[in-house]
Amino acid sequence: MLNILFIQEPSVNSTEYHKLTKDDRFNVIKYILATDGSITKESFIEFLMQCNRDGVQINGIFAGFPAFHPIGGLTQDIIELPIFHENVKCIALCSRGINFVDLETLTKYNIELFHYDDSSSDSNIAINQVGNDVADCAMWHVLEGFRKFSLFMNETITTKHSIKSRQVIRDDGTTKFAFGHELNANQFVLSPRGQRALILGMGSIGCLIATKLQYGLGMEIHYSKRGGPIKNDSWKYHPMDNLHEELYQFDAIVIALPGTTETFHLVDTTFLSKCKNDNLILVNVGRASIFDMEAITQGLSKGQIRHLGMDVFTNEPLIDSCLLDSRNKNKVTYTPHIGSGTKQVFDQSTDLAITQLTRWLLPSDTSSSRSH
Numbered sequence: 421m422l423n424i425l426f427i428q429e430p431s432v433n434s435t436e437y438h439k440l441t442k443d444d445r446f447n448v449i450k451y452i453l454a455t456d457g458s459i460t461k462e463s464f465i466e467f468l469m470q471c472n473r474d475g476v477q478i479n480g481i482f483a484g485f486p487a488f489h490p491i492g493g494l495t496q497d498i499i500e501l502p503i504f505h506e507n508v509k510c511i512a513l514c515s516r517g518i519n520f521v522d523l524e525t526l527t528k529y530n531i532e533l534f535h536y537d538d539s540s541s542d543s544n545i546a547i548n549q550v551g552n553d554v555a556d557c558a559m560w561h562v563l564e565g566f567r568k569f570s571l572f573m574n575e576t577i578t579t580k581h582s583i584k585s586r587q588v589i590r591d592d593g594t595t596k597f598a599f600g601h602e603l604n605a606n607q608f609v610l611s612p613r614g615q616r617a618l619i620l621g622m623g624s625i626g627c628l629i630a631t632k633l634q635y636g637l638g639m640e641i642h643y644s645k646r647g648g649p650i651k652n653d654s655w656k657y658h659p660m661d662n663l664h665e666e667l668y669q670f671d672a673i674v675i676a677l678p679g680t681t682e683t684f685h686l687v688d689t690t691f692l693s694k695c696k697n698d699n700l701i702l703v704n705v706g707r708a709s710i711f712d713m714e715a716i717t718q719g720l721s722k723g724q725i726r727h728l729g730m731d732v733f734t735n736e737p738l739i740d741s742c743l744l745d746s747r748n749k750n751k752v753t754y755t756p757h758i759g760s761g762t763k764q765v766f767d768q769s770t771d772l773a774i775t776q777l778t779r780w781l782l783p784s785d786t787s788s789s790r791s792h
């Protein structure tokens with residue numbers, strides 16, 4: 421019997437989880453690392469020791485979201501414990517990103533770490549569901565940048581009146597009727613149709629953002645990435661090393677890049693100085709580290725940035741102060757890192773993680789979806 425420890429709750433809709441609970445080759449053990457601080461690293465280690473005293477060896481770990489984060493990560497001292505590295509053969513995360521895990525020490529002990537990967541048709545999953553759902557989130561922020569629907573909705577909630585909610589306040593404080601095309605005396609609601617979007621990063625997320633902005637909003641698509649262009653004749657490629665010279669022409673810039681040392685503060689004061697100097701829409705669904713937030717804050721205050729849309733934050737889970745600043749309330753939209761937060765992704769991530777664990781632990785198993 422192989423023991424799989426669940427340190428986070430799986431999706432109750434997961435077919436693979438239900439199969440696992442009925443499979444007599446596996447035993448499901450749960451010790452949930454709660455996010456409220458009630459379980460510490462010490463209590464987790466004590467739990468492992470108790471398992472050992474009871475003669476139960478943990479062979480695989482379903483880490484889910486947010487994995488080991490509540491106890492400060494899967495650190496070297498935990499992995500170095502013989503009761504850990506002598507028994508655990510594999511760990512499966514539900515997130516695509518691998519954060520708070522000491523990969524080097526896991527590799528030293530040949531412990532396999534799986535993460536969410538929906539790019540292959542190998543398993544019974546919807547391919548690139550994450551890319552699709554994050555791209556929806558990016559498209560919403562871009563649309564908000566042009567049309568400002570949330571702003572009008574909030575005004576309607578406040579005024580309970582469909583005319584007053586779109587009224588424009590003149591510089592002298594008087595109001596006038598508005599068709600809905602004016603935000604204030606100097607700013608207009610715009611159609612995204614025919615406007616130019618630059619997408620930075622053209623991986624599984626970037627390509628779907630491009631498709632949605634092109635076919636959903638009617639935008640002209642430009643993109644940049646490392647390693648040369650992709651095969652698509654209707655999107656225009658700009659090499660990264662010449663990007664600054666091209667920035668003047670874009671109405672919306674969408675970030676779908678990973679947070680790396682190379683992309684750190686890619687969007688800084690110099691970058692912004694090359695962009696158009698008003699009505700710029702900036703959206704980030706990649707990583708906040710790509711933005712130099714001081715430069716962005718200045719861009720907002722001097723009126724260069726018409727709209728800032730963010731699904732990622734510098735010190736998550738905290739929200740960047742420029743987004744919370746009341747002076748920017750009509751210029752920002754933010755979502756709490758929920759780009760991929762759909763039921764479909766949640767259910768599928770459990771299915772994938774369990775498939776990865778069971779395949780690794782029983783490599784010769786050829787039954788059902790667990791076969792190689």
Ligand SMILES: NC(=O)c1ccc[n+]([C@@H]2O[C@H](COP(=O)([O-])OP(=O)(O)OC[C@H]3O[C@@H](n4cnc5c(N)ncnc54)[C@H](O)[C@@H]3O)[C@@H](O)[C@H]2O)c1
Nearest residue numbers: 621622623624625626645646676677678682705706759760
């Ligand atoms: N907001 C969310 O909920 C959410 C969810 C999943 C992923 N993400 C973020 O989105 C990022 C992109 O995800 P993906 O699945 O499309 O990744 P991917 O690996 O499929 O694509 C990354 C793209 O970025 C490009 N790139 C990487 N480094 C670069 C550099 N230094 N300069 C220029 N281009 C570079 C690559 O060429 C590729 O086109 C992830 O790394 C993650 O940070 C966010």
